[in-house]
Amino acid sequence: MNSHVYLLVKFILIAAIPIIATLLTHFYFFRNIKRLTGIFAGYLVILAVFIGAYLLASQKFNIDFSGLQEIAVIFTSIIYTITTTIQDSGKKGRLSSKLIKFYSLIAVISISTAIFLPKEIITLTVISVLSSLIGTAVQFMMLNIANET
Amino acid sequence: MDFKKLVKKAKSIKVSSEFINTLALAGITAIIISTFFIAIPMAEKVFPGIRYDLQTKSSYWKKTFVLDAGTYQSDADETAAIIAKRLDAYKVEDYEIQIHQSRTEINPEEPLLLEDSPDSDNIAQLGDSQADETSDESSKPEKENIESEREDEIEESQIESEESKETESETREPTQNNPAPGEAPESNYEMRYKIEVTVQSTKDPYYVQMLIMSKNEIKIMTVKDGVSFDDPENPYQKLLEDNYDETGFNNNSFRNIAIKKLINQQGDPYYFTIFKPKSGPTAESFRQFMSQTIGQEIGVSIDGFVKPYPNYMGEEDQIIMGLTDDPEEAAFYRLLLNSETLPADVAVDDIIDKKPLAMEIDYLKVTISFIVGTLASAVLIYLFTENKSAKLISALSYLLSTGFVISVGIAYLKITGQEVDLLFLVIGGLISAYVSAAFSVMNISLISLKGSSKKAGRLLFFLSASAIILITARYLGKGYIHHFAYTASLIIVSSYLASNLATLYLNNLKKYFQK
Incomplete structure (x- = not known):
């Protein structure tokens, strides 16, 4: 199998675990189909952004992540789970101020810590935080659309 | 003295709750300070005579081993599965196994596996380098000779097994030859399965190679x-x-x-x-x-x-x-x-040295930058908290819980002398900071859970989802994820508990000083 296809399949498999886990647990605790759709759409976007950014970094800029990208996928999933939890505490259809606060905090910690880390780790941290941020934004958009229709 | 009287006297002593609180505060403060001092970089210089230095893993190497697994797919699949099990059990940090087919020329005068003599040289070289590194051990030269003899023996047995496979072909169908048009006659080629094992590890390369190629018969x-x-x-x-x-x-x-x-x-x-x-x-x-x-x-x-x-x-x-x-x-x-026996002899076609990921991290610099980042986040939490009376407690609680979880982890590693990857320590620190930040923002403390089913639901959702993600990653994943998932689960749970305990501790401390 072509190594890029192999990597993509592996990524999707690794990403499928958190998707299923988050969706199932969310459904068990909240039973909100609209929000579940939003979470699922957000996850797909995260996956697309993550894989795109990873391929761009590894192919275009020849950065060898040596297996750390799998940890980054799980890392992203944890951040997304946190944001999904925080979003549930916000008002419906509005970008939660708590979420903005959370992203400000993790941006400050990540940027300051990453200064002295190898470029591979900095790249992965940026990809993780950005993809989960974009995924969260899509989750909001979907939720708004679902509420309006 | 009569024992009953002693018990009666002990029961008559009234211990005030204030005394217990003070004692607990003093004990917890002592634990926090001592773990912090054990965990700080260069602690061994602060406490001369006590070994409080962090055992970090030595530098990584990365190689790709290309193995010839014969002409049967079932053998190649089984070999790859057994190699994966061995590498997992040896706690190799990261590896990747890929199987592909390769069209190989058959030399009728020379059996195929003997063509791989350069690989035997590679094995010998690796064994030599191993022996050179530990040349002070008298047993090593003997081991070197034995290994070269052993390689010769493996080659001979491989020839025999190739012959035996020919007789076996009536029951097992090998892969069909598919030569390109205009190339040499079909009978001069065969499709052979190649297994590529790429390993990145700090483990001894000699032992890793032995795990990959030893049949264990x-x-x-x-x-x-x-x-x-x-x-x-x-x-x-x-x-x-x-x-x-x-x-x-x-x-x-x-x-x-x-x-x-x-x-x-x-x-x-x-x-x-x-x-x-x-x-x-x-x-x-x-x-x-x-x-x-x-x-x-x-x-x-x-x-x-x-x-x-x-x-x-x-x-x-x-x-x-x-x-x-x-x-x-x-x-x-x-x-x-x-371990299980490999289904067939494998020959090493090639060993390719690759550039490993630069995992070298300046512990001191990263610690300082992490502390600066955490302090900046605490300032933000102070500014974000709407309740004026809780501003300081929220910021300090975040600082204390993040610092305490990381300090306990590092102190444990230092005391037990376990080797650690600095990179994973940093990732662990970041996860702890993220989780503490999330709980500070959401304010889902154990006290606030009383009477709030929504908050309890959110907490349970977060913990369950994280646990499922990490447990599945541990048992289905391999390499870094396999080793890291367990630590990450511990960090998440302990960060939540620490953030609760920190708030409780700080509130009690505040009460104590306000008296």
Whole structure:
């Protein structure tokens, strides 16, 4: 199998675990189909952004992540789970101020810590935080659309 | 004094809750300060005479081993699965296994596996470098010779197995040849399965390579009739499997192969290999075999290399052989000898050195930058908190919980002397900071859970989802994820507990100073 296809399949498999886990647990605790759709759409976007950014970094800029990208996928999933939890505490259809606060905090910690880390780790941290941020934004958009229709 | 009176007197002493609170505050403060001081970088310089230095992993190496796994897909799949199990058990940090087919020319005059002689050179080189690194050990040169003999033996056995496969082809269909048009005749080519194992690790490369290519075929053997090992010009005759007959006892005859630390004849601790047969008919026939061969020299062949064993005991129902005095080597053999046998011989086609990921991190610089980041976040939490009376407690609670979780982790690693990857320590620190930040923002403390089913639901959702993600990653993942998932789960749970305890501690401290 072509190594890029192999990597993509592996990524999707690794990403499928958190998707299923988050969706199932969310459904068990909240039973909100609209929000579940939003979470699922957000996850797909995260996956697309993550894989795109990873391929761009590894192919275009020849950065060898040596297996750390799998940890980054799980890392992203944890951040997304946190944001999904925080979003549930916000008002419906509005970008939660708590979420903005959370992203400000993790941006400050990540940027300051990453200064002295190898470029591979900095790249992965940026990809993780950005993809989960974009995924969260899509989750909001979907939720708004679902509420309006 | 009468015991009953003593108990009565003890019961009459009234201890005020204030005293207990003060005592608890003092104890917790002492624990926080001591773990913090143990965890700080250069703690060993602050406390001379005590070893509080962090054992970091040595630098990584990365290689791709290209293996020839023969012409049968089932063999290649099974070989890859067994190699993966061995590498997981050896806790190799990261590896990747890929199987692909390759069109290989058959040289009728020279068997295919002998064409791989450069690989044998590679193996020898690796063994040499291993021996050079530890040249102070007298046993190493002997090991080097033995290994080269062993390689020759493996090559010979590979030729035999190729021949035996030809006879086997009636029952198992090999892959069809698909030559390109205009190329050499079809019969000169065959499709062979190649396994590419890419390993990035800090583990000993020699042991990793042995785990990848060792078949782990164990046989108990007896010396062939008419063979003599007295020729001084051929001192290694007794190590060659050709000079022995098989007895039928092999890997499957033993319930497990124990490696135990015992005392040798010189009175020094030494690791011994114990081959104990399975109970029942196998044990009985093994006992009979041992009593029949009493006084003779028998041998234990591992992958074609025979270790002679003078059978003086006779009635014994086990074989005990000296192995090594090196604990690392003993651990390696415990793993290898108890692993599954590869379905076919594998030959190493190529070993490609690759550039490993630069994991070198300046511990001091990263610690300082992390502390600065955490302090900046605490300032933000102070500004974000709407309740004026809770501003300071929220910020300090975040600082204390993040710092305490990381300090306890580092202190544990320092005290137990466990080797750690600085990179994963940093990732662990970041996760702890993120989780503490999230709980500070959401304000889902244990106290706030009372009467709030929504908050309890959110907490349970977060913990359950994280647990499922990490448990699945641990048991389905491999390499870094496999090792990191467990630590990440611990960090998440302890971060939540620490953030609760920190708030409780700070509130009590505030009350104490306000009196």
